[in-house]
Amino acid sequence: MSGDSDLVKLYSQRILALAADIPHLGRLGAPEASVRKRSPLCGSTVTVDVVVKDGRIADFAxxxxxxxxxxxxxxxVGAAAIGATRAQVETARDQLKAMLKDGGPAPEAPFDGLEVLLPAxxxxxxxxxxxxxxxxxxxAMAEADRAHCA
Structure with missing residues (x-):
């Protein structure tokens, strides 16, 4: 029975509230870069569109x-993306992976809200x-950078 109570804790009110209110849902009309990622294990997919100006995300969907x-x-991610640099996004990605897989701390600002996923x-x-x-x-940011350099 403790497995059930662990799952209840995992799907906290905060996680469910975030899931119900995702910022920047949809697609951009003219993105500089689009990337679709899929988890083979569960089939989840996320497609991200970005426009980058002066090294920062200027538009995001x-x-x-x-x-x-x-x-x-x-x-x-949607709440923190606009204004973020490629280095911030890559650092947050690496910190989130370390948080989940290696017991590392939550990602730094502006992606520190990912701390809510510690129980996962x-x-x-x-x-x-x-x-x-x-x-x-x-x-997507790396792809946009390559487009800027071409």
Missing amino acids: QDVKACALGQAAAAV REYKNRHASILLALEATAE
């Missing part, structure tokens, strides 16, 4: 089809879904 944990992560450490089968939004955003 995301299409999220994921579990509540993936949606909550996307909500935090114990659920390895959810890690890929939680990482999708940041992985797609980091890859």
Whole structure:
């Protein structure tokens, strides 16, 4: 029975509230870069569109089809993405991965809201879904940087 109570704790009110209110849902009309990431384990997908100006995300949209944990992560990423640099996004991605897999601390600001997902450490089968939004955003920023340099 403790497994059931652990799942109830995992899907806290805060996680469910984030999942229900994801910022920047949809797609951009003219993105500089678009990246779709999929978790093979659960089938969750996140597609991120970005426009980058002066090394920062100037416009951002995301299409999220994921579990509540993936949606909550996307909500935090969506709230923090505009204005973020590629280095901040890549650092947050690496810190989130370390938080989930290696017991590291929560990501730094502006992505510190991902701390809400600390209880998901114990659920390895959810890690890929939680990482999708940041992985797609980091890859989209790298793609936009390559386009700027071409």
